[in-house]
Amino acid sequence: MTEQVKRTVVVTGGSRGIGRSICLSLAGPDTHIFFNYFPADDEAPKTEQMVSDAGGSATSVEVDVASAEDVKSFFEKVVSETGRIDVLVNNAGITRDALLVRMKDKDWEDVIDINLKGTFNCTRIAAKTMMKQRCGTIINIASVVGVMGNPGQANYVASKAGIIGFTKAVARELASRNVTANAVAPGFIDTEMTASLSDKAKEAMMSQVPLGRMGTPEDVAAAVAFLASENAAYLTGQVIHVNGGMYM
Numbered sequence: 001m002t003e004q005v006k007r008t009v010v011v012t013g014g015s016r017g018i019g020r021s022i023c024l025s026l027a028g029p030d031t032h033i034f035f036n037y038f039p040a041d042d043e044a045p046k047t048e049q050m051v052s053d054a055g056g057s058a059t060s061v062e063v064d065v066a067s068a069e070d071v072k073s074f075f076e077k078v079v080s081e082t083g084r085i086d087v088l089v090n091n092a093g094i095t096r097d098a099l100l101v102r103m104k105d106k107d108w109e110d111v112i113d114i115n116l117k118g119t120f121n122c123t124r125i126a127a128k129t130m131m132k133q134r135c136g137t138i139i140n141i142a143s144v145v146g147v148m149g150n151p152g153q154a155n156y157v158a159s160k161a162g163i164i165g166f167t168k169a170v171a172r173e174l175a176s177r178n179v180t181a182n183a184v185a186p187g188f189i190d191t192e193m194t195a196s197l198s199d200k201a202k203e204a205m206m207s208q209v210p211l212g213r214m215g216t217p218e219d220v221a222a223a224v225a226f227l228a229s230e231n232a233a234y235l236t237g238q239v240i241h242v243n244g245g246m247y248m
């Protein structure tokens, strides 16, 4: 594969939702996309097919971003097959909502391990290749609640605020090697993650959105595609908010 591929993109949590739209927005004839997902997900082959229909190519692998060992093997595969990593999108994320006083240790640990440590695991390893290349772009998916807070989501909010701080530290650290790091903070987006919310919770969220609709995965993917493009070459350490005006 090494010769044909000019651009290698890695998307975590690419099987469905926002991650799938990100894969589609970055698909192209010279680009190969590696995406992972966890646990097993029937949607992954569909995403591969959709990328192929869009004129690109993709490989999907079941990899838990919380496992540093599994992440290492995944990135070894990426580099052995294409020799490079141009774009890393840390999108994999979960929620385990509960009010603070009822939040279980496991709810806290799982969310921090997948959302924050998973972002660290992938970025640490991809950065080595990007630094050697003297180019690369890291895009971390945060959340509007990482800057606003949200009751019932202390674990998730801490992970997303952590991702924003992490992004700024990485941006400063890697800038001299021409590697950029930015975050995209989505608002209330229509995916499986939000589908399970009660109608009351959805209404409460919607009442905070000046544009009066939920966002789509494509709304978020468009910001990611911009950050991954040459047009964003001079942006680093920034948070792009895609939230219909929910936070200004």
Ligand SMILES: NC(=O)c1ccc[n+]([C@@H]2O[C@H](COP(=O)([O-])OP(=O)(O)OC[C@H]3O[C@@H](n4cnc5c(N)ncnc54)[C@H](O)[C@@H]3O)[C@@H](O)[C@H]2O)c1
Residues within 6 Å of the ligand: 012, 013, 014, 015, 016, 017, 018, 019, 036, 037, 038, 039, 041, 063, 064, 065, 066, 091, 092, 093, 094, 114, 141, 142, 143, 144, 185, 186, 187, 188, 189, 190, 191, 192, 193, 194
């Ligand atoms: N939907 C929203 O309203 C919203 C708002 C703000 C931020 N976000 C963030 O956007 C990202 C994508 O969310 P979504 O709504 O598409 O969610 P989703 O539940 O539809 O998809 C999550 C994806 O992450 C993957 N994943 C979960 N745990 C994983 C793990 N341990 N290792 C590897 N992959 C794993 C899943 O396989 C899936 O592909 C998340 O980081 C989420 O926090 C979503």
